[in-house]
Amino acid sequence: MRILVTGAAGYIGSIVARDLAQHHQVRGVDMRPMPEIDDQRVVDLNSYEEICDALEGVDGIAHLAWPLRSYEGYESMDHSDLGAVRIVYFLLKAAVERGIERFVFQSTINITAPSWDDWRIVEENLPRPGLSGYTLGKTLAEETCRNFARVHPITIAAIRFGGVFTLEQEGHEYAAPHRHGIPSTCVERRDIAQAYHLALTRDLPSRFEAFHIFHRRPGQRFPTDKARDVLGFEPQYNCEELWRRGES
Amino acid sequence: MKIAVTGAAGFLGRALISELAARHEVSAADLKAEEGDPAIVRGDVLELADMEELCRGVDAVVHLACGGWDEALTEAENEARLLDTRLKGTYNVLQAAVEAGVKRVVQVSDLCVFSGYEEELMVSEDFLPLPDTSAYQQSVYLSEWVGREFSREHSGLVLTLRLGKLVDVDALAPDAVFEEDWLAVSDAVAAIGRALEVEHYDGLVGWGLYHLAADVPQRRYSLLKIQSGTFAFSPAEDFGAWRQEV
Numbered sequence: 001m002r003i004l005v006t007g008a009a010g011y012i013g014s015i016v017a018r019d020l021a022q023h024h025q026v027r028g029v030d031m032r033p034m035p036e037i038d039d040q041r042v043v044d045l046n047s048y049e050e051i052c053d054a055l056e057g058v059d060g061i062a063h064l065a066w067p068l069r070s071y072e073g074y075e076s077m078d079h080s081d082l083g084a085v086r087i088v089y090f091l092l093k094a095a096v097e098r099g100i101e102r103f104v105f106q107s108t109i110n111i112t113a114p115s116w117d118d119w120r121i122v123e124e125n126l127p128r129p130g131l132s133g134y135t136l137g138k139t140l141a142e143e144t145c146r147n148f149a150r151v152h153p154i155t156i157a158a159i160r161f162g163g164v165f166t167l168e169q170e171g172h173e174y175a176a177p178h179r180h181g182i183p184s185t186c187v188e189r190r191d192i193a194q195a196y197h198l199a200l201t202r203d204l205p206s207r208f209e210a211f212h213i214f215h216r217r218p219g220q221r222f223p224t225d226k227a228r229d230v231l232g233f234e235p236q237y238n239c240e241e242l243w244r245r246g247e248s
Numbered sequence: 249m250k251i252a253v254t255g256a257a258g259f260l261g262r263a264l265i266s267e268l269a270a271r272h273e274v275s276a277a278d279l280k281a282e283e284g285d286p287a288i289v290r291g292d293v294l295e296l297a298d299m300e301e302l303c304r305g306v307d308a309v310v311h312l313a314c315g316g317w318d319e320a321l322t323e324a325e326n327e328a329r330l331l332d333t334r335l336k337g338t339y340n341v342l343q344a345a346v347e348a349g350v351k352r353v354v355q356v357s358d359l360c361v362f363s364g365y366e367e368e369l370m371v372s373e374d375f376l377p378l379p380d381t382s383a384y385q386q387s388v389y390l391s392e393w394v395g396r397e398f399s400r401e402h403s404g405l406v407l408t409l410r411l412g413k414l415v416d417v418d419a420l421a422p423d424a425v426f427e428e429d430w431l432a433v434s435d436a437v438a439a440i441g442r443a444l445e446v447e448h449y450d451g452l453v454g455w456g457l458y459h460l461a462a463d464v465p466q467r468r469y470s471l472l473k474i475q476s477g478t479f480a481f482s483p484a485e486d487f488g489a490w491r492q493e494v
Contacts, residue, residue, distance in 0.1 A: 048324035082335040086328055089386060093327075096381070131401055133339075140335065140390045147389070150364070151381050 001102075002027060003200060004058045006045065006091075007065030009034045012106070012164055012192055016062060019193035024200075029054050030065065045087045046078050051094050060102035060200045061095055063088065066138075081137030088141040092148040092156075100154065103145065104199045107158040109185045109212065109222060111139045121222050123160070123210040142210070149207035157199035158210040161187045165239050184217045188237035191215065198231040205230060215239055250275070251444065252306045252350075254299075254341055255313030256288045257281060260356070260414055260436055264310065267437045277302050279313070293337030299344035308352040308444050311341045315387070327383035334387035335394065342398040342406070350405075354443045355395045357410045358388045359429055359461060359469055372470040373457050399455035407443045407456030411436050412469065417485055424490055428468040431461050432485035439474070442481045450477030462487055 001024045007013035008028030017028045017037055028037035031044060043050040045065055055061075065087070067079035088105065095103055111127040113135060127142065129135035145156040162185030187195075195213040211227040214220070215235045227233035249272045255261050256276035265276045265287060277291025277298065291298040293313045303309060315333030317326050338355065345353050362371045363385065364378025377392070379385035395406040412431035439460050449456035450473055458474045461467065463483050475482050 048328070080336060082339060083332065085335055085390065086331040089327075089331060089383065090324070093381070128400070129397060131397055136339075136394065136397055140393055143390060143393065144386060147379060147386065148381050150378070 001025070001059040001200070002057055003060045003062055004029065004054060005062045005064065006030070007063075007106075008037060008040065010064060012189055013064045015166075015168075015189040016064060016193045016196050019190060020062065020197055020200075023197055024060075027054070027058065045091070046083065048090050048094070051087075051090050055094050055098055055100065058098070058100060060104070061091065061100060062104045062106075062196050062200065063091060064106045066106070068134075081133035082140070084137050085140045085144060088144050092144065092154070096148060096152045096154055102200050103148075103154055103156045104196055105141060105145050105156060105158045107138050107142055107160045107210065108135065109160045109162045109214075110135045111142070111160070112222075123212060123226055146208045153207075155204055155207045156209075157204060158208075159192070159195055159199060159213050160210060161185055161192065161213045163187075164189060164192065167237055184220050185212075185214050185222055186239050187214050187235065188239070191233075191235045191237055194236070195227065195231065195233055198233055202231050249273070249307040249444065250305060252302045252309045253277070254291065254293055254302070254309070254311050254337075255279075258312060258314075258316070259416075260433060261312050263433050264312070264437050264440055268310075268441065275302055275306065293333060293340055296340045296344060299340045300347065303341075303344040303348035303350055306345075306348060306350055308354070309341060309345050309350055310354045310356070310440055310444070311338065312356050313337055313341075314356075330383045330387045331390075334391035338391045338394045342394065346398070346402055346405070352404075352444060353395075353398075353406050354440055355391070355406055355408045356440070357392055357408050358385075359410045359412050359459060360385055361389045361392070361410070362469075367468070370468060370470050371459070373451065373459055373473050396455050403454035404449070404456075405454075407446065407449065407458070409439060409443055410457070410459045411439075412461030415487075417487075420490065422489075426464075426487050426491040428464070429461050430487055431483065432487075435462070435483035435485055436460070439481050439483070442479065446479050448478050450479065464491060 003024045004027050005017045008017040009030035009032040017026050020026050028034045028040040029043045034040040111129045112121045127139045129139040142158050149156045166189050212222050212224045215238045251272045253276045257278035257280050265274050268274050276288045278288050279292050281288045281290040315330040361377035361379045363380050379389040395408050399406040412429035414433050415430045417432050459469045461469045
């Protein structure tokens with residue numbers, strides 16, 4: 001399969017693009033150059049024309065791009081979270097028009113944030129994003145995915161996690177468990193890449209499914225059983241090691 | 249009351265502000281305000297500063313701005329405008345309203361979000377919307393989420409009124425064929441007026457959600473909630489002259 005990875009220059013996207021290349025042909029798009037990817041294009045996803053060009057010959061999409069911050073030199077682009085919902089809409093519209101049948105969307109566990117203290121959250125709970133632009137935008141983007149999957153022959157998986165860490169790069173800035181409020185929702189970057197591969201290739205029970213993608217931890221309030229049972233997701237890395245490093 | 253209206257230069261907006269002006273002080277804004285029009289000032293819902301200005305000192309807001317369709321633009325440009333106006337615009341309006349201490353925002357939505365249901369079903373407010381994937385229906389559906397989340401944090405702030413297809417009865421051709429989602433503009437205006445007064449919502453505590461279409465036999469949209477609860481509103485126009493008796 002030829003997979004379009006959006007946000008392929010990013011902290012997560014660069015690893016997803018690298019690891020997906022073991023199984024697929026990868027085309028990376030981002031607003032910054034991606035020298036490590038052969039088939040790479042610098043695009044502004046706010047442009048529908050540029051989206052359409054980037055989708056040429058593509059079989060599946062891993063959509064990671066999200067305007068987390070303004071990069072120097074790109075101030076003219078739309079960096080709003082609700083603008084990012086429009087980008088998801090146009091990616092899906094263009095994908096459906098081209099007969100692309102698989103789309104994986106990078107969501108966040110934080111869309112259930114206001115429910116955190118109350119009960120155990122499974123993927124099927126209704127999101128409660130609140131008024132943060134980030135969580136509201138991710139929720140509306142998931143809803144957009146849900147509607148496209150209901151109406152069109154495209155299968156969409158939403159991947160939800162919290163903090164991201166790396167065991168590959170010493171000294172690299174990471175969202176370490178102690179800096180992140182909910183350590184049980186952390187995941188190593190290579191395990192995210194594994195989840196993308198599985199979500200792009202495995203049969204899903206319906207055309208829209210959300211998955212908790214975390215490292216393994218007993219007694220999770222956000223169970224990961226669904227990712228294990230449906231996708232066959234087996235996290236290889238645990239942030240326990242980071243805690244040990246923190247102690248030393 | 250002092251009432252601000254967004255999207256005031258549209259079909260519904262013009263009818264609304266002339267009616268509201270009789271009983272209230274009205275500040276009306278639209279992206280397409282005409283030069284020299286004293287009734288409507290230029291205001292873009294995509295500009296937070298415009299909405300802060302509009303909401304200052306206001307008791308209630310009626311949010312009608314929805315983007316529209318401009319033939320001079322490409323399809324993608326129009327779709328982007330629809331989505332941005334409904335999503336970012338609604339967020340800006342609600343944020344400005346909260347900051348200004350506004351107590352009520354009437355968000356005008358559209359019954360089209362139920363297009364995915366079988367026609368035999370009678371749809372009530374308890375139904376989950378099933379919009380198609382047009383930019384219009386998606387923008388309507390997603391903007392309701394924005395209103396809902398604001399109401400979750402600011403209980404009672406937003407009353408979302410899903411209206412049928414607006415029809416100007418005076419301009420209606422005699423041979424026009426009745427459609428089950430028709431709603432007279434005059435009834436829409438009256439219902440918005442009522443929505444500004446309603447003290448408590450039925451059903452969901454913090455978020456007001458009501459459907460309104462013409463009151464006809466064998467209707468597609470249940471009017472039970474808007475007619476029988478605290479809202480207590482019934483549309484007057486039943487399009488008897490245009491309905492074909494079965």
